[in-house]
Amino acid sequence: MTDALAYDLECTNISKDFGSIRAVDDVSFEIPPGSFFSILGPSGCGKTTLMRMIAGFEKPSRGDIQIKGRSVLDVPPNKRNVKMVFQHLALFPMMNVYDNIAYGLRCAGTPKSEIESKVRDVLDRIALPDVAQREIHQLSGGQKQRIAIARCMVLDPYVLLLDEPLGALDLKLREAMKIELKLLQHQFNTTFVYITHDQSEALVMSDHVAIMNNGRFEQIGRPEALYHNPTTAFVAGFVGDSNRWKGKVAEVKSDTARVETEAGLTMICKRRENDGMSVGQAVEIFVRPEFITAEKEGAAGSADNTLTGAVDSVLFNGANSRVLVRGRSADLIEADVTVTGGEGDLHSKDAVRLSWSSQQTICFPV
Amino acid sequence: MQSDIKRLSLILLFAPFALWIVLLIIVPHIGMVVLSLKEKVAPRVYEYGFGNYIDFIQEPIYWNTLLRTGSMSILVTILALLIGFPIAYYIAKIAGNRSRGALFLLCLIPLWVSDLIRAFGWILLLRESGVLSSFLQDTGLVSQPIEFLYNDITVIVGLVYTVILFMIVPLVSTLDGMGDDMIEAGYNLGGSGFTVLRKIIVPYAMPGIVSGCIVVFMLTAGSYLTPILLGGKNSSWFTEQIYDQFITRFNWESGAAFGFLLLAFTTLVVWLGLKLTGQTLANTVAKS
Numbered sequence: 001m002t003d004a005l006a007y008d009l010e011c012t013n014i015s016k017d018f019g020s021i022r023a024v025d026d027v028s029f030e031i032p033p034g035s036f037f038s039i040l041g042p043s044g045c046g047k048t049t050l051m052r053m054i055a056g057f058e059k060p061s062r063g064d065i066q067i068k069g070r071s072v073l074d075v076p077p078n079k080r081n082v083k084m085v086f087q088h089l090a091l092f093p094m095m096n097v098y099d100n101i102a103y104g105l106r107c108a109g110t111p112k113s114e115i116e117s118k119v120r121d122v123l124d125r126i127a128l129p130d131v132a133q134r135e136i137h138q139l140s141g142g143q144k145q146r147i148a149i150a151r152c153m154v155l156d157p158y159v160l161l162l163d164e165p166l167g168a169l170d171l172k173l174r175e176a177m178k179i180e181l182k183l184l185q186h187q188f189n190t191t192f193v194y195i196t197h198d199q200s201e202a203l204v205m206s207d208h209v210a211i212m213n214n215g216r217f218e219q220i221g222r223p224e225a226l227y228h229n230p231t232t233a234f235v236a237g238f239v240g241d242s243n244r245w246k247g248k249v250a251e252v253k254s255d256t257a258r259v260e261t262e263a264g265l266t267m268i269c270k271r272r273e274n275d276g277m278s279v280g281q282a283v284e285i286f287v288r289p290e291f292i293t294a295e296k297e298g299a300a301g302s303a304d305n306t307l308t309g310a311v312d313s314v315l316f317n318g319a320n321s322r323v324l325v326r327g328r329s330a331d332l333i334e335a336d337v338t339v340t341g342g343e344g345d346l347h348s349k350d351a352v353r354l355s356w357s358s359q360q361t362i363c364f365p366v
Numbered sequence: 367m368q369s370d371i372k373r374l375s376l377i378l379l380f381a382p383f384a385l386w387i388v389l390l391i392i393v394p395h396i397g398m399v400v401l402s403l404k405e406k407v408a409p410r411v412y413e414y415g416f417g418n419y420i421d422f423i424q425e426p427i428y429w430n431t432l433l434r435t436g437s438m439s440i441l442v443t444i445l446a447l448l449i450g451f452p453i454a455y456y457i458a459k460i461a462g463n464r465s466r467g468a469l470f471l472l473c474l475i476p477l478w479v480s481d482l483i484r485a486f487g488w489i490l491l492l493r494e495s496g497v498l499s500s501f502l503q504d505t506g507l508v509s510q511p512i513e514f515l516y517n518d519i520t521v522i523v524g525l526v527y528t529v530i531l532f533m534i535v536p537l538v539s540t541l542d543g544m545g546d547d548m549i550e551a552g553y554n555l556g557g558s559g560f561t562v563l564r565k566i567i568v569p570y571a572m573p574g575i576v577s578g579c580i581v582v583f584m585l586t587a588g589s590y591l592t593p594i595l596l597g598g599k600n601s602s603w604f605t606e607q608i609y610d611q612f613i614t615r616f617n618w619e620s621g622a623a624f625g626f627l628l629l630a631f632t633t634l635v636v637w638l639g640l641k642l643t644g645q646t647l648a649n650t651v652a653k654s
Binding site: 055057076077078079082083084086087088090092093094095103104107108151152155 | 561
């Protein structure tokens with residue numbers, strides 16, 4: 001196998017301009033076969049434009065898109081072996097489920113007997129064997145979702161694009177569909193490219209996630225890498241929750257830096273490779289709530305960073321409960337806590353000591 | 367008390383509609399049926415019978431005119447659909463939001479002028495001494511004035527022009543409801559432009575197509591001014607026969623029978639059209 005064939009989808013330096021607005025700016029990535037790849041970004045970051053270029057509905061202003069090692073820039077959308085699940089699914093309401101799935105096969109000129117067996121087969125695989133003769137409006141939201149995927153998968157695409165297909169579902173169903181999508185992807189063993197602005201969808205389902213902002217890819221990596229080792233301030237702020245402070249570097253060591261925040265706190269931060277940190281530089285600090293330990297005042301401990309304050313409120317949410325602590329600087333700091341219902345629980349107005357390691361304190365120059 | 371008020375308001379709301387249906391539709395039609403079944407046997411002496419209908423069958427000029435009116439109306443309907451569909455598609459799907467309203471308005475403007483004035487407009491353009499004829503003479507393409515009026519083509523052109531709006535409006539409203547992603551999905555799944563049109567756009571627009579065709583066909587078959595003014599004596603439109611019976615011959619009995627035959631015939635054509643295309647009123651017109 002040659003090098004180029006190792007990827008199902010490869011984009012090199014693609015850009016898209018709409019008039020003077022650059023929607024997609026010099027994006028490059030490659031996706032190995034059979035993986036679940038998500039593009040995560042806020043609304044309007046250009047992710048839908050990127051997907052439409054892969055599907056062939058838009059032409060990139062610059063750059064190249066290769067599918068299975070072959071450039072598809074001159075291939076019209078109906079000839080690309082890239083199928084797409086639309087945001088609102090776009091199932092054909094005037095056809096029943098069978099005809100919706102058979103549509104693509106008929107376009108490809110598949111013989112009738114083969115269409116029949118292929119449609120049965122794909123309906124079995126999505127675990128809806130009995131819906132072939134139903135009309136689209138008789139299906140539930142989750143069933144429609146699966147039919148939309150089956151309609152694409154029956155054509156054996158190299159890549160399946162999914163444009164925020166869970167957006168229209170209610171919360172409970174969305175949680176169930178996340179797991180289901182991941183299972184379907186495993187079962188079909190096809191490359192899925194999934195676009196979303198919902199980070200939990202991206203983190204739960206994906207093998208690799210690209211974080212997109214203002215038309216650029218900020219970082220590509222495995223979900224846990226993005227979460228624990230963000231390389232830009234945007235990624236640190238966008239993925240997961242964080243407490244943030246602004247400050248100035250006071251002292252630089254080989255692997256840590258001491259930062260004075262605007263509110264007068266002092267924190268020890270981890271240094272990253274080639275971060276170019278120097279004394280006096282303005283930085284932004286990120287600390288995730290789950291890395292902050294909140295204890296009642298008086299408990300002993302030796303962490304790099306400590307802070308005392310009073311509990312402002314307890315946000316009870318089962319296993320994800322959190323306290324808001326008002327420190328000396330009057331801003332609220334979030335910390336995850338375990339609420340057991342026992343004696344040791346924190347309550348509003350309690351005096352607490354917050355502590356966290358310098359290894360979990362990330363800072364970026366601003 | 368509460369229910370009395372409810373009932374009263376229902377009656378008040380329903381009354382104008384009921385009056386309209388009963389006085390202007392049902393009563394005149396019953397009158398027409400009764401009238402059409404009367405035969406004149408001597409001055410001021412009438413008998414009930416099917417004589418007027420038998421006259422119609424026995425006189426080829428009558429039913430030939432009816433068939434001619436029907437077939438030309440079908441042709442007009444097809445032409446209006448073929449011309450109107452791309453226009454409606456452009457307005458609903460391709461034009462931007464701002465130009466959409468303007469284009470729709472442009473389609474509506476001719477309606478502000480009466481049928482009569484529009485027909486005279488065509489006459490000014492097409493008559494022997496009209497604009498088109500003089501233009502062709504001025505450019506040297508022809509040496510003598512040409513009469514464009516008083517032939518079937520002119521009648522058809524005039525009728526298509528008069529009714530096409532009634533095709534465009536329902537088509538625009540159904541096509542408007544179709545998401546762009548539906549068309550994109552059609553391409554994405556491997557369909558060519560023609561497949562997408564045949565399997566997705568046209569089936570989706572079917573309610574609009576059917577209601578547009580019914581309205582256009584009925585309007586055309588029942589039109590009077592345009593065929594008479596543009597077709598002259600040659601137009602042989604069935605409404606002209608009805609007019610003749612009522613006004614020229616003062617034979618109301620026969621005119622009523624003709625009027626009823628026209629209604630029955632157009633209803634039959636619409637019913638046949640629905641059967642042949644496998645559509646029903648319930649899932650097309652009622653939906654559009």
